[in-house]
Amino acid sequence: MSASAALLADGLGKRYGSNWALRECTLEIPAGSVTALVGPNGAGKTTLLQLAIGLLRPSTGAIEVLGRTPQHDAAALLPHVGFVAQEHPLYHGFTIADTLRFGAKLNPRWDQDAAVRRIEQLGLPLRKKIGKLSGGQQAQVALTLALSKQPQVLLLDEPVASLDPLARREFLQSVMEAVSETGMTVVLSSHIVADLERVCDHLVILSHARTILAGSIDDILASHRVLTGPRTDPATVARVHNVVRESHTERQTTLLVRANGHVYDSTWQLHEVDLEEIVLAYLGLDRTVRTSRERLHEAVPA
């Protein structure tokens, strides 16, 4: 296990009755990275984040955050991890000042000056009730609460899902500023792929409770290619590379592959592919993805 990992999962699983919310999840999130956790609703993103903060206990496997086990070492770990839950819950009867006092009372590493400064930058009056703020403003207050803990790791569960495009952009901007100031590790989940590429440098794709791809975005972009060529059976290509998606017209076959090394076959034309298309290909419901998922799962370095 690498010392520079902010979050390590090893065979991590969470089961409710006979349903797996997360299964055989093995991954390493490097310290200082900004990782997007992408997948459709119900893929296990929330489960993974709640396991990381200790809201849930694993059914199988293990998880470590900053070298500590969340469930056993909560008192030592919690001061160093910021968390904004889905729908960014806050006490609606509290004023912003109350909310900051709440943070100050419950966090030993709390930075009150920074908290007040952020609220002022947002142009929000401290005496305003949380319930009277817009969704975007509430998300910003929730983020302020998490950031003022001065965490080393910040976990954000679907932070922008409920926000309009402008608020979404402002929120991600705030996260980016905090990252550039502190160098903290961020893991944020989202089922919206747009905007993430600007913010994140690592990507984990979850689907049906399993990790189907994990790695740095640069590596992912470098290793994925779209191949077009005359209509053929992709079996030859699939022997060497992982075919993520295939589509055929009468005369042409188009493949999205995760290449293992170079693609030498001159019958294929190579194109670069953007992140959104890669994610959609992995999450696509066509048969190829499903059949190759197991193979992919094994092939993807954790």
Place this chain on the structure above:
Amino acid sequence: MTWVAWRRQRTETLIAAGIVAVLVLALVPTGVEMASAYHHDGLSGCLGVNTSLSCSTELQSFTSRFDHLNSFVSWLTLIPGLFGVLLAAPFVLELENGTHRLAWTQSITRGRWIAHKLAVAVGAAIVASLVLTLLVTWWRTPYVHLQGRMTTSTYDSEGIVVFGYTLFALGLVAAVGAVWRRAVPALVTGFVGYFAARIFVDTWLRQRLLTPLRISWPFGSGEPAVLQHAWGISQQLVDASGKPAPPPILTCGGHVIAGSGKQALGKCLTAHGVRLQAIYEPASRFWPLQGIETGLFAGTALVLLLFAAWWTHERAA
């Protein structure tokens, strides 16, 4: 953490305080009026078994003046349930709104959070019960002098049972709410459960906590003094051997006497040695009964609170 727990509990505590304030406003003037009527009429001289004719007139005018108020105050026995439900609400609302996730992802462990939250609720419940008990006990002082405090409506709002009742309602709502995580159903279920438990204890269990005493006296003579401030559970006619006698309306000594005069019936019953028997709890058992009943309610409350804490600690996410 205590500030946080208090701040989350503030609205509900203020509502509880508001209820107490309304009760104070309603009860203090009438209480003062009742106490002065009691002293003015010299009713304290009328206590005891043999009372003069003027005494019984005074007593009658006193009770006819204040009985409707007294029966209103008896309804205040529902207030402990209301306090308990109200003070448990923040705990359940927290789970319903998901804000426990906010608290548990600050730097305190969920165990500490649960303990503080429930402790503040219990503290507020104890203070509210204390104020309510003191207020009602003071208000009812003249009545207690006249009638004792063993009758259900008085017993239920004096001594220490109110603490048990409030904590029981609090624990019930906390336990139901921990599992259900929906405030309104939990509050309604809790209050209904509180009411059901109170009716069960008032009408069935309490008279079985300590075996009641029996006393009998000849038919026609006055009630024994020991029954004056006691809780009379039931009365029946018994024959000379102490066995229940058949209903006197039908027979006396084997003769059907229905329809003959009341005096004849009385004479016949006396002649056959028929006596009246009362089953009762004496006034001296006020504190033992209060102790047992409070123990039952508070003990159940403790179990419910521990369950709510355990369930929330282990199952909530």
